[in-house]
Amino acid sequence: MSIDLKITNKAVIEENSKPSENSYAKAVKSFFEEVALLTKFTFRFFKVGIKPPYEFNELTKQSYLIGYKSFPLVAITGFIMGLVLTIQSRPTLAEFGAESWLPAMVAVSIVREIGPVITALIFAGKVGSGIGAELASMKVTEQIDAMEVSGINPFKYIVVTRVISATLMLPVLVIIADVIAIYGAYIGVNIKGDVSFHLFFLQVFGKLSFRDVFPAIIKTFFFGFAVGLIGCYKGYNSNKGTEGVGESANSAVVLGSLAVFILDMIAVQVTSLLN
């Protein structure tokens, strides 16, 4: 009896471990369904967001929560980013006798790429997951339905305000993170050297141009929009009870971070074409 059972179980395990054609088809179908729903959600955002009345009070509150409350985390990350990048780059540059290029190289790397991307990823982790969990929890506890039955448009009140706040606050945070990271780089340079504050910033701003700063700031608006929108989409469409709250927060971070990389890739291509 036990032998039969073992054989049967083995057969079942083997059968289950083979990914059937059906499961691939299902995965592809569900991917396209998700893309279609996210697109529909995006169109709804623009349709509802454009129409007055506008929720300025909630927008201000969300900007405070999303922007100001993220400042300490972004500041610490920015400082460490600048410091570590400088310390790690020094030996390689020293090998080529190009140590004097350290401030300029670190500044360009931070402003053009590392600052926006790392800050956006931190933002996706903190704000994207927060929005996803908050909205999913509101859905589970029927708070969104309660708004709807009071005659308030929950999409306008909850989604539009959070997405706009995320879009506007991320560029501000990136600028702050860049400045702090460059200051971190100054400290990093001075750990093993002696460069005055004035000389350091002369070298930094001597190499940084408008073409480095402008595209980097523009793309952060798109990063913020993507993180806010995906967080809201995941939370607003959560339908698995309390289990769905964690799932929404998790998928908001994963998808938000992925969106940041994809948008960054597109932004780099567009910038190169324009240059």
Added chain:
Amino acid sequence: METIVEIEHLKKSFGNKSVLKDINLKIKKGENLVIFGKSGSGKSVLIKCLIGLIEPDEGKVVLLDKDISELNDEELNILRKKVGFLFQSAALYDSMTVRENLEFPLRDLKLKPKEEIEALVTEALKNVGLEDAIDKMPSELSGGMRKRVGLARTLILKPEIILYDEPTTGLDPITSKEISKLILDVQKKYDTASIIITHDVECARITANNMIIIKEGICVAEGTFKELSESKDEWVSSFFK
């Protein structure tokens, strides 16, 4: 008396599962209708169809002389202001104090001037006996208090119809009785019509003018509390034992 809610041949399915198969009912002004039924029999879906939170597959819902399927979003929102909904969990906004919860619809929809809102909030909380909780957060309230605040938030818009989704679930017998009496007081004071979904026999006894029992998406019994509680039908009488 004037009919203010009329439902005809309402049907709703989720996937292959048919939740409401053929629901017909009428409610008159000032009447309390209690809906009884086992869990999963479609009671909550029925009241969510009534307020337009769920779109029915077939059938007609006429609320205050308006067929809700013919209304656009704006018209539906105007109609919703005349209908109160007390959710099973009370659905208080976690990030707002009790005062802000009550003020929110009035402030956001700019229905009343600021000075009047303050007076309305105080009056609504007084009606449910919770004036002292005005600056508390929902997380600081007990289950019964949350239900009362939910009811106050519903009353502040002075609705003509109130929908109660299991108002006494999860409460102790004494608090349940208090909430049931409160529902009756609200009906008398504001002359509202109510639909009350409940499993609580005592709540039904206190509040019902009429009752219906739903079984597998169909209305199987209708009458007063007395008529149904004395029913010879084994399934119907099992609710009252």
